[in-house]
Amino acid sequence: AQSVTQLDSQVPVFEEAPVELRCNYSSSVSVYLFWYVQYPNQGLQLLLKYLSGSTLVKGINGFEAEFNKSQTSFHFRKPSVHISDTAEYFCAVGTYGAQKLVFGQGTRLTINP
Amino acid sequence: EAGVVQSPRYKIIEKKQPVAFWCNPISGHNTLYWYLQNLGQGPELLIRYENEEAVDDSQLPKDRFSAERLKGVDSTLKIQPAELGDSAVYLCASSLSGQETQYFGPGTRLLVL
Numbered sequence: 001a002q003s004v005t006q007l008d009s010q011v012p013v014f015e016e017a018p019v020e021l022r023c024n025y026s027s028s029v030s031v032y033l034f035w036y037v038q039y040p041n042q043g044l045q046l047l048l049k050y051l052s053g054s055t056l057v058k059g060i061n062g063f064e065a066e067f068n069k070s071q072t073s074f075h076f077r078k079p080s081v082h083i084s085d086t087a088e089y090f091c092a093v094g095t096y097g098a099q100k101l102v103f104g105q106g107t108r109l110t111i112n113p
Numbered sequence: 114e115a116g117v118v119q120s121p122r123y124k125i126i127e128k129k130q131p132v133a134f135w136c137n138p139i140s141g142h143n144t145l146y147w148y149l150q151n152l153g154q155g156p157e158l159l160i161r162y163e164n165e166e167a168v169d170d171s172q173l174p175k176d177r178f179s180a181e182r183l184k185g186v187d188s189t190l191k192i193q194p195a196e197l198g199d200s201a202v203y204l205c206a207s208s209l210s211g212q213e214t215q216y217f218g219p220g221t222r223l224l225v226l
Contacts, residue, residue, distance in 0.1 A: 099144065
């Protein structure tokens with residue numbers, strides 16, 4: 001069975017500062033990984049995904065995440081955050097063929113002016 | 114292209130009452146998922162459909178929860194009777210068959226009093 005650990009439940013940062021949200025996973029088979037964002041009272045929006053290929057995946061608005069198989073991690077980064085980035089961020093892992101995502105407990109990112 | 118549609122967005126009921134949630138997936142998406150998201154937690158899969166067939170309902174509490182997707186498009190999730198602990202957000206997601214990326218709806222926020 002797969003599992004996901006998001007190492008920080010809350011991350012406060014100042015506006016325009018860099019941020020890293022950490023995600024570690026556990027699986028005995030090959031995985032794919034996602035980062036989703038959830039704004040208050042909304043559903044999950046896909047930000048980034050790693051399916052195969054390049055281990056560094058980049059999204060819009062400067063988001064990126066890096067898959068590290070040896071460390072079983074998929075950490076999320078942004079070089080400069082904005083107030084609008086305040087939200088809950090979820091890391092999820094899936095295994096090919098199972099079409100089942102296992103989510104971490106989320107990291108609440110709070111941007112302070 | 115319209116996203117995943119869910120209704121109602123909010124529902125308040127008294128315990129022991131029945132409740133139903135509706136989901137319309139993205140057009141052409143044969144795979145449909147229902148997730149439960151408790152406060153401060155990541156989503157957890159309740160049931161997955163491939164067309165009209167429930168292919169993974171191992172996490173669905175079948176004593177009080179039921180789901181259907183009769184024509185392989187829209188789906189309904191029902192709770193009868195509701196308990197206080199069912200207060201949560203119920204998320205619907207869809208994907209193309211065999212594809213890993215899941216797209217989420219806005220969710221239905223249920224409060225059981």
